Amino acid sequence: MTNPVVVTCPHCHSKNRVPADKLAAGGKCGRCKGDLFDRHPVVLTGQNFDSHAQADLPLLVDFWAPWCGPCKQFAPVFEQAAGVLEPQVRLAKINTESEQSLAQRFAIRSIPTLILFRNGKEVDRMSGALPGNALVQWVQQHIR
Numbered sequence: 001m002t003n004p005v006v007v008t009c010p011h012c013h014s015k016n017r018v019p020a021d022k023l024a025a026g027g028k029c030g031r032c033k034g035d036l037f038d039r040h041p042v043v044l045t046g047q048n049f050d051s052h053a054q055a056d057l058p059l060l061v062d063f064w065a066p067w068c069g070p071c072k073q074f075a076p077v078f079e080q081a082a083g084v085l086e087p088q089v090r091l092a093k094i095n096t097e098s099e100q101s102l103a104q105r106f107a108i109r110s111i112p113t114l115i116l117f118r119n120g121k122e123v124d125r126m127s128g129a130l131p132g133n134a135l136v137q138w139v140q141q142h143i144r
Contacts, residue, residue: 006056008090009034010042013051023087039083041091046101049094054120058089058143063103063113065096071112074129081135089139116142 004017007027011034018027018036027036044052044061053059062078064071082091096103096111106115106122115125116139123142130138 007036007087008052008055008057009036010038010040010090011035013048015051015055026087037087039086041078041082041093044092044094044102045099049102050120052090052092053117055090056119057087058123058139059117060085060089060091060139061115061117062091062093063096063106063108063111063115064093065111067097068111070129074112077129077132077135080132081139084132084136085139089143114138118143 003020005020005023007016007018007023008014009016009029009032012029012032014029014031016027016030016036028034029036041062042052060081062071062074064075078091078093085091094102096108110127112129113125113127114130114135116123124138126138
């Protein structure tokens with residue numbers, strides 16, 4: 001058995017320990033029994049952001065707004081990337097209109113902005129939408 005990886009449940013946001021060699025098999029949350037990976041981005045708020053950012057899995061966050069045309073065009077690309085990158089990376093979305101404190105905390109000046117976190121620390125960021133292949137490559141180069 002390999003060292004456990006702390007994974008935050010996308011449903012109830014509680015912490016779960018999963019053996020690293022069992023990540024690909026998914027798993028269920030010990031608290032709510034929901035799937036730990038459903039291959040869709042998680043919606044984050046000020047209340048649950050730190051729980052996900054400080055987990056062992058890298059966290060890719062799409063900072064967006066409902067009025068933003070490029071954000072709307074990028075949304076399906078980000079959704080598809082969740083299907084490719086999970087369970088090695090958790091993908092999440094933060095609406096900068098409803099979560100202004102998080103947008104300020106991370107100095108979001110343009111949207112969409114992508115920030116990749118690892119163990120609660122920012123690893124890299126990129127503003128603007130990317131094609132799906134470029135997005136996956138950008139993330140994978142930082143998590144190897």
